[in-house]
Amino acid sequence: MALxxxxxxxxxxxxxxxxxxxxxxxAFAMKLAQRQATLDLCPDVSEEARKILGxxxxxPVRPITFGTGDKAVKMGEExxxxxxxxxxxxPCVLAVExxxxxxxxxxxxxxxxxxxxxxxxxxxxxxxxxxxxTNASGDKGKFEAAAKIISSKAPNVPVILSTxxxxxxxxxxxxFTGKRPVIFGANSGNAEAMAxxxxxxxxxxxxxxxxxxxxxxxxxxIKSLGVEDMVIDSGAKKAKDIIGNNTLIRRxxxxxxxxxxxxPVINFAQRDxxxxxxxxxxxxxxxxxxxxxxxxxxxxxxxxLFTLRQNIYTDPQVPMQVEQKIYKLGEPNQDSPLMITTNxxxxxxxxxxxxxxxKVPSRLAVMDCEGLSVLTAWAAGKFTASKIAAFIKESGIExxxxxxxxxxxxxxxxxxxxxxxxxxxWKITVGxxxxxxxxxxxxxxxx
Amino acid sequence: xxxxxxxxxxSGKVYQVNxxxxxxxxxxxGENVLPFNSFEGTVPNKPLIAYEIQDIPPxxxxxxxxxxxSSVSGDPVTWAKFCQDTLKAKxxxxxxxxxxxDRENRSPEDAAKTVKDVLSAINVPLIIxxxxxxxxDAPVLIAAAEASKDKNCIIGKAQEANYKxxxxxxxxxxxxxxxxxxxxxxxxxxxxxxxxQMGFDKERLITDPMCSALGYGLEYTYSVMERIRLAALTQNxxxxxxxxxxxxxxxxxxxxxxxxxxxxxxxxxxxxxxxIAWEATTATALLMSGAELLIMRHPKxxxxxxxxxxxLGG
Numbered sequence: 001m002a003l004x005x006x007x008x009x010x011x012x013x014x015x016x017x018x019x020x021x022x023x024x025x026x027a028f029a030m031k032l033a034q035r036q037a038t039l040d041l042c043p044d045v046s047e048e049a050r051k052i053l054g055x056x057x058x059x060p061v062r063p064i065t066f067g068t069g070d071k072a073v074k075m076g077e078e079x080x081x082x083x084x085x086x087x088x089x090x091p092c093v094l095a096v097e098x099x100x101x102x103x104x105x106x107x108x109x110x111x112x113x114x115x116x117x118x119x120x121x122x123x124x125x126x127x128x129x130x131x132x133x134t135n136a137s138g139d140k141g142k143f144e145a146a147a148k149i150i151s152s153k154a155p156n157v158p159v160i161l162s163t164x165x166x167x168x169x170x171x172x173x174x175x176f177t178g179k180r181p182v183i184f185g186a187n188s189g190n191a192e193a194m195a196x197x198x199x200x201x202x203x204x205x206x207x208x209x210x211x212x213x214x215x216x217x218x219x220x221x222i223k224s225l226g227v228e229d230m231v232i233d234s235g236a237k238k239a240k241d242i243i244g245n246n247t248l249i250r251r252x253x254x255x256x257x258x259x260x261x262x263x264p265v266i267n268f269a270q271r272d273x274x275x276x277x278x279x280x281x282x283x284x285x286x287x288x289x290x291x292x293x294x295x296x297x298x299x300x301x302x303x304x305l306f307t308l309r310q311n312i313y314t315d316p317q318v319p320m321q322v323e324q325k326i327y328k329l330g331e332p333n334q335d336s337p338l339m340i341t342t343n344x345x346x347x348x349x350x351x352x353x354x355x356x357x358x359k360v361p362s363r364l365a366v367m368d369c370e371g372l373s374v375l376t377a378w379a380a381g382k383f384t385a386s387k388i389a390a391f392i393k394e395s396g397i398e399x400x401x402x403x404x405x406x407x408x409x410x411x412x413x414x415x416x417x418x419x420x421x422x423x424x425x426w427k428i429t430v431g432x433x434x435x436x437x438x439x440x441x442x443x444x445x446x447x
Numbered sequence: 448x449x450x451x452x453x454x455x456x457x458s459g460k461v462y463q464v465n466x467x468x469x470x471x472x473x474x475x476x477g478e479n480v481l482p483f484n485s486f487e488g489t490v491p492n493k494p495l496i497a498y499e500i501q502d503i504p505p506x507x508x509x510x511x512x513x514x515x516x517s518s519v520s521g522d523p524v525t526w527a528k529f530c531q532d533t534l535k536a537k538x539x540x541x542x543x544x545x546x547x548x549d550r551e552n553r554s555p556e557d558a559a560k561t562v563k564d565v566l567s568a569i570n571v572p573l574i575i576x577x578x579x580x581x582x583x584d585a586p587v588l589i590a591a592a593e594a595s596k597d598k599n600c601i602i603g604k605a606q607e608a609n610y611k612x613x614x615x616x617x618x619x620x621x622x623x624x625x626x627x628x629x630x631x632x633x634x635x636x637x638x639x640x641x642x643x644q645m646g647f648d649k650e651r652l653i654t655d656p657m658c659s660a661l662g663y664g665l666e667y668t669y670s671v672m673e674r675i676r677l678a679a680l681t682q683n684x685x686x687x688x689x690x691x692x693x694x695x696x697x698x699x700x701x702x703x704x705x706x707x708x709x710x711x712x713x714x715x716x717x718x719x720x721x722x723i724a725w726e727a728t729t730a731t732a733l734l735m736s737g738a739e740l741l742i743m744r745h746p747k748x749x750x751x752x753x754x755x756x757x758x759l760g761g
Binding site for chain 1 (some may be wrong): 484485486549579621674701703704728731753754760
């Protein structure tokens with residue numbers, strides 16, 4: 001159970017020595033309770049207090065870094081159940097399964113799909129993050145051989161090694177020594193052996209069970225064997241059980257601070273039907289999965305899942321922004337219309353979408369207004385006549401278009417006169433108030 | 448430390464709303480838990496997906512979603528029958544887009560005739576939507592509501608600018624009503640209050656918090672829906688308890704991701720599969736945030752989402 005500021009205060013030295021940088025021990029305690037400070041700032045705290053506070057102040061879902069280097073992915077650290085309360089922290093890892101029954105060339109083909117999966121969307125690089133090698137053959141040699149192919153062709157991609165046989169796991173994990181793979185995994189039958197391997201190799205241990213009771217008992221046992229970094233699988237395969245178990249795990253961790261389930265969750269979404277698999281993955285992305293294993297990664301599917309993951313993990317308090325510049329929509333020439341709007345991503349998407357729908361090639365000047373929409377930016381003094389005039393002047397657009405006409409959003413019609421004053425030689429035209437009026441507006445002008 | 452399942456009991460529930468008449472009438476909503484959390488409460492109905500059709504041929508739809516209807520979409524009656532009989536649609540949503548002043552500007556009388564013709568050809572529940580022109584929708588939806596009197600249709604969308612006339616028409620002709628506001632829980636609550644203050648039964652309302660497509664503001668719709676549902680359940684806020692609509696198809700099939708050919712954006716993969724996945728993924732995400740009624744376009748996307756709904760409930 002998380003401790004309150006006052007409960008924490010009782011455990012501090014109460015000397016108000018200020019060595020932690022806070023004016024009083026109480027102020028420091030309040031910061032600790034809000035997870036805005038860490039206990040190591042206090043040089044005088046007792047061992048006993050450190051132990052109690054350390055356990056209570058650990059994040060409810062254990063932070064774990066999977067893999068190493070620039071392709072390593074962070075998992076866990078979540079603090080809320082609903083994204084409107086606070087940003088979901090570490091986007092769910094998408095992994096593709098490679099079975100060790102595949103031929104070498106098929107394995108290489110899949111690896112290449114992973115390596116070429118990276119896309120850029122709204123300035124973020126998105127990709128299939130990991131490979132899950134499955135010991136489908138049940139044969140140790142085949143598993144090891146496939147692991148070697150992966151390690152040589154994709155040395156930087158984080159890997160899940162999926163086998164329940166400890167000797168196969170040990171053989172394969174040694175190929176990834178120092179690379180923080182996941183061994184998947186430990187069950188009630190092999191927990192000790194698997195824990196020993198994970199401990200020796202400093203690997204993350206996947207733990208699987210058939211119920212949340214069994215899973216809790218198993219993670220406690222494995223922790224007592226000295227393995228701290230685990231990812232957990234409740235055995236859920238059907239969508240109904242994925243949403244049910246993932247919800248109960250997240251609630252237990254966050255609302256009850258129940259440590260035995262305070263680990264990142266792994267879900268298996270593999271289905272014969274690729275679209276169905278994508279939708280099961282969508283359920284996992286929305287509802288608390290930290291790793292989702294897929295059987296195939298077609299480009300259309302990646303784009304949809306990457307985008308959903310990005311949407312769900314966006315910070316609800318920080319508006320998504322697009323880069324300030326003049327965007328070309330269609331293939332505009334020097335006579336094509338020029339419009340202006342703000343850089344709130346939703347505004348940009350809707351306005352550019354409607355311009356594209358109009359099929360009238362155009363330019364859209366997107367001005368940095370700190371991610372505010374048109375009316376809000378205008379009200380906040382960020383979308384003003386002088387700022388618009390300066391942006392247009394400095395953009396160099398005067399060398400690109402022959403005309404001198406700027407179309408402004410209908411909501412800021414009031415600005416038209418003052419922009420004309422400040423932007424010499426330009427004519428300001430008031431466009432529609434709503435983006436959905438743009439196709440009719442642009443078509444009427446073009447006619 | 449033994450595991451104790453942290454189950455929740457909520458004080459509120461979502462109203463159950465039914466549509467249609469006779470053997471094919473259907474209900475949605477009615478649950479007293481968050482979406483698909485059947486482990487801690489009752490979920491009496493599955494979400495309902497309606498196939499979207501319109502009063503004029505879908506020339507403005509992208510080719511990949513026009514194609515499945517190419518032989519039937521010239522006429523709304525044939526189109527509706529195809530959805531019901533061949534695609535096994537459980538409900539149909541007729542959008543009277545041709546009444547928009549910037550489009551064909553069809554008259555309320557024309558719209559009423561289309562509604563009558565479609566209704567006489569089908570027996571599944573019908574949703575009747577205007578063209579989303581607040582001014583024109585008022586006379587169009589009055590005519591449509593009268594033409595479908597006592598058929599227990601779902602009429603929409605009533606917005607702040609026109610709710611009085613549309614709600615009155617829905618009430619007088621025994622229909623259910625969609626109340627739409629723009630991505631704001633407070634606006635949504637306020638509109639529901641205004642409509643019920645007219646004497647409209649709150650248990651006959653459906654809330655549309657405004658849909659957005661995956662990648663185009665989906666997270667806003669998602670969070671507004673989640674907040675509305677939490678207000679309904681945890682605070683027992685009666686004004687937030689109508690089931691929610693996700694009008695998915697219209698928002699999804701106008702963005703670049705559902706249209707751009709693979710030759711233009713090789714990294715995005717096959718355009719047809721991408722469009723279908725985009726619609727189905729948007730719908731699935733909104734099911735997670737609380738939508739009980741969905742309006743969709745592509746038969747394969749509907750089929751895939753129905754399959755997920757089965758798996759989420761069974």
